[in-house]
Amino acid sequence: MPKLSNQELLMIIFMLFSMFFGAGNLIFPAFLGNSAGVELWISLLGFIITAVGLPILGVIAIGKAGSLHTLATRVHPWFAIIFPVLIYLSIGPGLAIPRAGTVAYEMSIKPFLPENLADSVMMLFIYTVVFFAIVLWLSLSPSKLVDRFGKLLTPILLVLIVIIFVKAIFTPVNPYASATELYATNGFFQGFLDGYLTMxxxxxxxxxxxxxxxIRAKGIKDNASISKYMLFAGLGAGILLAVIYGILTYLGASVSSIEQLDNGAEVLTVVMNQLFGPTGIILLGLLFTIACLCVSISLVISCGEYFSKLLPIFTYKVWAAITALVSFSVANLGLNQILAISVPILGMIYPLAIVLIVLGLFNRYLNHSIYFSAIVFTAIFSIVETINVTFLDKSLSKTLTFIPLYDQGVGxxxxxxxxxxxxxxxxxxxxIKPEDIT
Known part of the structure; x- marks a missing residue:
């Protein structure tokens, strides 16, 4: 029976880590540390649950089900079409890929531009043309993903983070500031909600x-072995993510007494200036560029493969090009606009994803009615809360506070x-028996 060598498994772990680790994975834990201050560890615990634990459980759930379509079909055939499309649009050309391209510009090019060009629409346009051209070029051969990520991009990314952390260890640490209001009173749950933003x-x-x-391309065909290697890959990537998040949260907290900033990009800029001076901005720009390229390539490949199967009127390469082109267009709206629309959308979709992942892990004990009722009523709550926050200026909040955990953001x-x-x-x-729906 074919087996993965330790080196092959390590490359898959590196590949999965780099697919997850993009711009949001850099900026959100750093911002959390800067805002949480003395409460950083309890806030980090909540963050790790949603930003590490859930993604790894999601990978395992898909490994057990075989595909997202199979898992979603257990709810309803229509849900198996609508929900995956919403996910692919959100983590693809609608939000995540444009966010990666724009953050890469903000961190790698903008700091070095003259003041009169820093906020230029044309400079963002030129940068994103180059960025998405590279992304598309590297996405046209998805079979080379392990080699590109596992052997090149991920090691570079990890080495850069280790260099920053080692320098931080030998640099005197400032005392942590008091937590800002949200983290002082609700640190764990605020960290939990912050984990949503990594997507x-x-x-x-x-x-x-x-x-x-x-894994199948390596000759592993039986489901038991695939599930086993999925578990190993998920745990390995999860450990890497948790360690990196701990480092970034620590770095953010280390400058909390100097200044509490508006976003994680600003936090990391202050950190790098303090550790390395002007050279730190160059190092930070390189770090963001590699992370953003990794996640953008992964998402373009995923979207291209999904839509080429859902709508086979176009080939994979055409769908990859469409994804890159739409992402380029949305990226040119600017980072602030992208972030403004991402929070309510994620607040609506994320609870459904969490419930579906948990149900998928325990599928053998469940029936169709459990999937259907849990997803439908979670969706109703999420839609009502999204409308309340986005369009009604939270006017329904007093009415909804009777729901346990509503005030903590996880009602x-x-x-x-x-x-x-x-x-x-x-x-x-x-x-109804569980095997009737598998």
Whole structure:
């Protein structure tokens, strides 16, 4: 029976890590550390649950199910079309890829431009033309993903982060500031919600099949072995992510007493200036560029493969080109506009992804009614809350506070649990067995 060598497994771990690790994975933990100050460790714990734990569980759930479509079909055939499309658009050309391209510009080019050009629309346009041309070129051969990420980009990325951390260890640390209001009173749950912004639990539902196909390409065909290697790859990538998040949160907290800043990019700029002076900005720009390229290439490949199967009127290469072109167009709206629309959209989609991942892990014990009721009522809550925050200026919040954990930002949890139980009772009454939906 074919087996993966230790080196092959390590390359797959590196590949999965680099697919997850993009711009958001750099800026959000640094911002968390800067805002949480003395509360950084409890806030980091919440962040790691959603930014590490859920993505890894998502990869494992897809490995068990075989594909996102199979997992989503357990809810309803229409859900298996609508929800994946929403995910691919969110982590693809709608939000994540444009965000990566724009953040790369903000961190690698903008700091070196004259003041009159720094906010120039034309400079962003020129940069994103080059950035997305490189992304598309490297995305046209998805079979080379392991070699490009595992042997080149990921090691460079990790070496850069290690250099920064080692320098930080030998640099006197400033005392941590008091936590800002949200982190002082609600550190764990605020960190939990911050983990949404990495979008990695959504990406896991997409990347899972990429990892499965990579393992199969190595000659591993039986489902038990694939699930085993998926578990190893997920745990390995998760450990790397958790360590890097800990480093970045520590770095953000180390400058919290100097200044509490508006976003993670500004935090890292201050950190790098303090550690390395002007040279640090060059190092930071290189770090962001590599991370943003890695995640953008991964997402273009994933979107191209998905839409070429969903709508085979175009080949993979055409869909990859369409994804890159749309991402380029959205990126030119600017970073602030992209971030402004991402929060409410993620707040609506993320609870559904979390519930689906958890259900997928325990599928053998569940029935169709559990999937359907849990997802439907989680979706109802998420849609109502998104409308409340986005369009009604939180006017419904006082009415919704009777729901447990609502004030902590995770009011969907109890309704989801209740309807999992209700779905189970309904399923028993209908005598629906788990194997009927697998």
């Amino acid at each position: 990695d639990a959504l990406a896991a539902l997409v990347y899972g099949i990429v990892v499965v196909n990579t 969907w949890v109890i309704p989801a649990i209740i309807w999992i139980v209700v779905g189970g009772v309904i399923g028993i009454g209908k005598n």
